[in-house]
Amino acid sequence: MSKIPYFVPNITKKDILNVTNVLKSKWISPGKILTKLEGSFAKTLRVSKAKCIGVSSGYAALFLAIRLLNLKKNDIVLMPNINFVASSNIVKFFKGKIVLVDAENKDNPNISIKDLEKKLSSKVKAVIICHYGGYPCDMQNIMRLKKKYNFALIEDACHAMFSKYNNKKYLGSFGDFAAFSFYANKNITSAEGGMLYCKKQIDANKSRILKNHGLNTDSFTHSINRYHKNYDVTEIGYNFRLDDVRSSLLINQINKIQTNNSKRHKIFLNYLKLLKLNNKIEVLFSDYKSNNYSRHLFVILAKNKKKIQNRLKLNGISFSCHYKPINQLKIHKNRKKYKHSSYLFDHMISLPIYPGLSYFQIQKICKIINSN
Numbered sequence: 544m545s546k547i548p549y550f551v552p553n554i555t556k557k558d559i560l561n562v563t564n565v566l567k568s569k570w571i572s573p574g575k576i577l578t579k580l581e582g583s584f585a586k587t588l589r590v591s592k593a594k595c596i597g598v599s600s601g602y603a604a605l606f607l608a609i610r611l612l613n614l615k616k617n618d619i620v621l622m623p624n625i626n627f628v629a630s631s632n633i634v635k636f637f638k639g640k641i642v643l644v645d646a647e648n649k650d651n652p653n654i655s656i657k658d659l660e661k662k663l664s665s666k667v668k669a670v671i672i673c674h675y676g677g678y679p680c681d682m683q684n685i686m687r688l689k690k691k692y693n694f695a696l697i698e699d700a701c702h703a704m705f706s707k708y709n710n711k712k713y714l715g716s717f718g719d720f721a722a723f724s725f726y727a728n729k730n731i732t733s734a735e736g737g738m739l740y741c742k743k744q745i746d747a748n749k750s751r752i753l754k755n756h757g758l759n760t761d762s763f764t765h766s767i768n769r770y771h772k773n774y775d776v777t778e779i780g781y782n783f784r785l786d787d788v789r790s791s792l793l794i795n796q797i798n799k800i801q802t803n804n805s806k807r808h809k810i811f812l813n814y815l816k817l818l819k820l821n822n823k824i825e826v827l828f829s830d831y832k833s834n835n836y837s838r839h840l841f842v843i844l845a846k847n848k849k850k851i852q853n854r855l856k857l858n859g860i861s862f863s864c865h866y867k868p869i870n871q872l873k874i875h876k877n878r879k880k881y882k883h884s885s886y887l888f889d890h891m892i893s894l895p896i897y898p899g900l901s902y903f904q905i906q907k908i909c910k911i912i913n914s915n
């Protein structure tokens with residue numbers, strides 16, 4: 544194991560006690576703890592409780608959103624070239640036509656409004672955006688374009704629990720759908736898990752059916768009624784359920800999310816302070832100084848990326864890369880030019896950031912970077 548891991552989940556005694564209590568109870572499948580979790584999540588996001596649906600992963604949330612669009616073969620979906628591969632894999636699975644959009648700038652991986660506008664037409668079925676590292680896309684312009692071209696908007700908010708736009712509305716509450724991930728390295732985790740937000744109640748209701756094999760009822764309802772209702776299957780569904788064991792691990796983390804995000808904010812400020820004299824690197828989103836963001840990633844752009852990576856490796860410090868551009872992945876390859884995405888990929892290094900990262904550890908990481 545690295546001396547400084549890239550990520551350490553923040554699991555407390557209370558979280559473990561919550562899980563133990565569910566394991567000792569008579570109910571471990573999706574039930575009242577999941578319902579409680581959906582309520583807490585919706586309250587934090589400031590949306591209606593009935594519109595948040597706990598699912599088995601961020602991928603499952605994105606998959607359901609895309610399925611609910613009723614995507615047909617060759618339907619056009621625009622999405623950022625710098626993103627995790629989930630959205631592009633799903634659109635490809637549904638045989639949609641993926642149009643990749645370059646990054647906003649050489650220091651902002653979020654979707655470029657200029658390139659988006661160039662590629663939009665009335666034929667575009669949907670636009671997927673990702674709030675990279677929890678930093679907001681330009682929602683004012685995206686909502687303006689949505690109105691003009693009438694596309695469905697999916698927010699990949701897997702990094703953005705819970706970031707505000709312009710100090711007001713939470714990311715993940717703008718679009719027709721939003722996906723959140725509870726994967727192990729996320730700001731809130733149940734090892735695997737996710738949350739889908741649907742703007743329309745009808746989509747929320749349908750997604751509850753789709754995530755449970757298309758059944759028009761579920762085991763918890765049976766247990767309350769103490770008999771097995773004469774069920775039916777109304778849709779070709781999936782198993783994308785989130786159970787009460789995982790939900791119990793999330794409840795307390797949601798209550799603590801602002802505290803933990805503030806710790807990440809402090810780490811971000813300490814990194815900035817310790818790296819500020821280094822003119823060979825640039826910190827992404829260094830101007831985003833308010834405590835309004837989830838700070839899921841801390842990314843530097845380095846002129847001497849390879850050298851820094853080697854030194855971090857030698858010193859047992861883990862790092863990552865978010866992300867290799869989608870157009871450079873074998874399965875989604877195209878030879879078009881995405882100059883900002885390519886530049887970002889050639890220079891970016893993601894450094895450790897999590898509530899338990901100490902000032903001493905940050906000093907150590909920065910010393911290694913500054914010594915190059």
Ligand SMILES: Cc1ncc(COP(=O)(O)O)c(C=O)c1O
Binds near residue numbers: 600723736
């Ligand atoms: C931006 C983004 N989108 C989607 C996903 C997929 O989430 P999950 O791993 O929970 O399926 C992730 C998770 O790594 C992600 O970071």
